[in-house]
Amino acid sequence: MTAATTVEQPNFFQAKRGLFSWIFTLDHKRIGLLYLYSVGSFFLVGLTLGLLMRLELLNPGKDIMEAQTYNQVFTLHGVIMIFLFIIPSIPAVFGNFFLPLMIGTDDVAFPRLNLFSWWLYVLGALFALSTLVFGDGPADTGWTFYAPYSVNTTTNVSLSVMAALVLGFSSILTGLNFIVTIHRLRTPGMGFNQMPLFAWSLYATSWIQLLATPVIGITLLMIFAERTFGVGLFDPSIGGDPILYQHMFWIYSHPAVYIMALPAMGIVSELIPTFAQRTIFGYKAIAYSSMAIAFIGYFVWGHHMFTSGMSGPAAVIFSILTFMVAIPTAIKVFNWVATLYKGSIVIEIPLLFALAFIFNFLIGGLTGLVLGALAADVHVHDTYFVVGHFHYVMFGGTGFAFMGAMHYWFPKIWGKMYNKLWAGIAFAFVFIGFNVLYFPMFILGIMGMPRRYYDYLPEFHPLNMISTYGSWILAAGIVIMIVNLIVSKRKGEKAAANPWNGITLEWQTSSPPPLHNFDKMPELPEGGPYNYPNAKNA
Amino acid sequence: MNHTFTLPNSGHNFDAKASKLGMWLFLYTELLLFGGLFLVYMVYRYLNQEAFLEASYELNVWMGGINTVILLTSSMTIAMSITALQKGDKKLSVTLQWITIAAALAFLVIKYFEWGAKFEHGLFPGMEHYNSLPVGERLYYYLYFFMTGLHALHVIVGGVFIMVVIKKVENGSVNQKRYSLLENSGLYWHLVDLIWIYLFPLFYLIH
Numbered sequence: 001m002t003a004a005t006t007v008e009q010p011n012f013f014q015a016k017r018g019l020f021s022w023i024f025t026l027d028h029k030r031i032g033l034l035y036l037y038s039v040g041s042f043f044l045v046g047l048t049l050g051l052l053m054r055l056e057l058l059n060p061g062k063d064i065m066e067a068q069t070y071n072q073v074f075t076l077h078g079v080i081m082i083f084l085f086i087i088p089s090i091p092a093v094f095g096n097f098f099l100p101l102m103i104g105t106d107d108v109a110f111p112r113l114n115l116f117s118w119w120l121y122v123l124g125a126l127f128a129l130s131t132l133v134f135g136d137g138p139a140d141t142g143w144t145f146y147a148p149y150s151v152n153t154t155t156n157v158s159l160s161v162m163a164a165l166v167l168g169f170s171s172i173l174t175g176l177n178f179i180v181t182i183h184r185l186r187t188p189g190m191g192f193n194q195m196p197l198f199a200w201s202l203y204a205t206s207w208i209q210l211l212a213t214p215v216i217g218i219t220l221l222m223i224f225a226e227r228t229f230g231v232g233l234f235d236p237s238i239g240g241d242p243i244l245y246q247h248m249f250w251i252y253s254h255p256a257v258y259i260m261a262l263p264a265m266g267i268v269s270e271l272i273p274t275f276a277q278r279t280i281f282g283y284k285a286i287a288y289s290s291m292a293i294a295f296i297g298y299f300v301w302g303h304h305m306f307t308s309g310m311s312g313p314a315a316v317i318f319s320i321l322t323f324m325v326a327i328p329t330a331i332k333v334f335n336w337v338a339t340l341y342k343g344s345i346v347i348e349i350p351l352l353f354a355l356a357f358i359f360n361f362l363i364g365g366l367t368g369l370v371l372g373a374l375a376a377d378v379h380v381h382d383t384y385f386v387v388g389h390f391h392y393v394m395f396g397g398t399g400f401a402f403m404g405a406m407h408y409w410f411p412k413i414w415g416k417m418y419n420k421l422w423a424g425i426a427f428a429f430v431f432i433g434f435n436v437l438y439f440p441m442f443i444l445g446i447m448g449m450p451r452r453y454y455d456y457l458p459e460f461h462p463l464n465m466i467s468t469y470g471s472w473i474l475a476a477g478i479v480i481m482i483v484n485l486i487v488s489k490r491k492g493e494k495a496a497a498n499p500w501n502g503i504t505l506e507w508q509t510s511s512p513p514p515l516h517n518f519d520k521m522p523e524l525p526e527g528g529p530y531n532y533p534n535a536k537n538a
Numbered sequence: 539m540n541h542t543f544t545l546p547n548s549g550h551n552f553d554a555k556a557s558k559l560g561m562w563l564f565l566y567t568e569l570l571l572f573g574g575l576f577l578v579y580m581v582y583r584y585l586n587q588e589a590f591l592e593a594s595y596e597l598n599v600w601m602g603g604i605n606t607v608i609l610l611t612s613s614m615t616i617a618m619s620i621t622a623l624q625k626g627d628k629k630l631s632v633t634l635q636w637i638t639i640a641a642a643l644a645f646l647v648i649k650y651f652e653w654g655a656k657f658e659h660g661l662f663p664g665m666e667h668y669n670s671l672p673v674g675e676r677l678y679y680y681l682y683f684f685m686t687g688l689h690a691l692h693v694i695v696g697g698v699f700i701m702v703v704i705k706k707v708e709n710g711s712v713n714q715k716r717y718s719l720l721e722n723s724g725l726y727w728h729l730v731d732l733i734w735i736y737l738f739p740l741f742y743l744i745h
Contacts, residue, residue: 028549100549107549109556176563185547214567216572222684229663231680232673233578239673246582248574260703518542 009514011415025112029513032097033413034118036459039093042084042125047475049077052438054471056152056454057464059525070454071140072155076131078143079160083167084125087397090263092121092174093436094405095169095202097413099178101506101513102196104187104522113173120170127163131156134301144253144454145381147234147245151226158227161220168213168220171259175209177439178202187505189524194531196504197286201266204290208262215293219245243309250301261393265332266400268354271404271529272336274502276343276353280530283333289328296325303372307381329365332443335359342454348500349423353404356431360396364389366440382452385445391438403430403481410485411495415511418488426484436470504529553608554718556573565729568692572733575685579718579740582677594741597682598724601652602742605645606734608713616724626714628707635720639728642697649690653683669698669728682741689733696730700721 012029014165022030049347053073056063064072096114100107103538106113131138141150141158150157160165186195195203223245224232232238240391250374263426280286300312310318367389370376380386411417449460455465498507505522506513525531583590619634630666660667661679668676706712712719 010558016648096674103551104545105547106545108552109549110560172567174568174593176560179563180556180560184553186546187545210563210567214570215574218571222574225684229680231663231676233677233680239677241585242583244578248577251574253647292675357696516544516548518545521545 011512015515035092045464046081054468105185116171124167134330197269198266200287204294212255219248224475254301264398267401271354278343281338292328350408364392382443384441388441416492422484426481433473586674593675593678
């Protein structure tokens, strides 16, 4: 810091120090980082469990664990990855950190509620982890907790559903906070249609969090009560209806898929115009398609239950509605591709992740249509085809967007640049490993390999081996990426405040941002949030 | 030096509209929470019509009716207390809030006697008499305890919320100019009332 510059404000890392200044902070940036560290840790736990499952499936028969252990491992993998990683990942980490910056304010609308959400997340995580040490160990029901098995098993289902319940409340409060923030705290002059698309996608996501999560809350509470008092709400042997449970579970859990996917689409909508250095094609189409996905997403839950007993007309309606979700999704993909066309493309790591997102999500989305079609679903239901599909959407989509966002905003968060060579190597490993890991699952599914077993028939052996090798490549890539980011954070070159020449508001402040985000009024770009002044085709 | 620069749209400003919007959004989540239970009630009522009818005769319509009147009146008193504060009558506002809390307590006392009678008849899930009932009636009582229990919990939370507001009105941090917290407690109380207005006919009146 030379004497010639004006006295610089301390950045938000320097403003206060000590453990308590973090875990009781009201600063949205610090809360975002708290989420990053906690969500990231659970991602590694979930990843390890996934690796163990793949290792078990390397050969037919028992490799490293018993069937019961495998059942518990895949349940814990699901619970951790869904409730502790993907649902909070992009909204709670990058939404918290960047939503206020991008709309030009200094915090979310309810900073204390925001901290409370994180504490609830920690409490939920403790509940989930406590299943490991008490009684018969973690639940073995799958993350869906299907009744009646979840009512009868002696494993720790009650603690697991309490974990999901508490995490649900954390998610609701984050969503509530973001909706109010977007309505009330946009910088003067920024209308809804001048908002960055990431903010739009968070807005759509928040509505789903708010309106879908309570349903799972009450459903899980009923499972809890059923286990405690032995009343037959869902268990048919004591008068309940298990199909009703499935309906209520998916009334939340299908929209929850869009809680996971929409923010990722928002990230891609930021990355593409920045690295193409041109206006996004079809701003309003992308913004409103987020809302359309959120809306239609409420009415498609039945497609998880085509084989579990549903009237013909209901199944047809759910199938048609499922196909309708593909329309706004495709609108986004076409707009992203059209934005790249004739853009001044700069190939940087975040853009690679965005392009990989489009590639993976396309495969994930189209195989989703196979599953949404009634006749085809009967064939591939509960096979590895489903496992391949949702990992392509969740990991190939949301996971890749998360990693892209991590690299994109890394210089803004820490003021350092990551090592681009190692980041590129990590990307190659992750992208190749991911596809080697999950693509064989589609073929296995078509061949008829059922999911959720620790064993399989000999004819599935070769493809399972390839898949397991893929998991090692993927894990290596993730380790390289994390090491690279940690080393770069400590020893990386100092990054400019705006290394990507972005024009959304977060790039107008210094890196890392000062405690109150902006030292002067942020200036809105003329003519929309992505109107790059020097673009050739402006 | 820009130490003093603060954005006009700061998240740390007091914003009555934001807190009211936040409260409304929270109320939506509450409605959906009970919505799940209403859905379950609907399905099981449809599947066990006779049993639900039979079991519903066991409830005391008079006690439920008195409780409905009490809650409706308390909704009125909390609304009046908001108007009183807006007009600057702090004392009247506090009195009206205390009346609301008294109504909440009265509701809970009546509820206690109602539940107590059911316990005496062995109708709580897990009790001997309960276990000998046909499946449909068991579901009815189970839903009765679950839904009115969750509602009673909301009555308690609402009462505590209003007590907090009373304290804040008395020390002046909620006042004639800044009354959104009182308004929010009122909104929450109306929700508690509203849910009861659906619970009452569903359990007591449909014959």
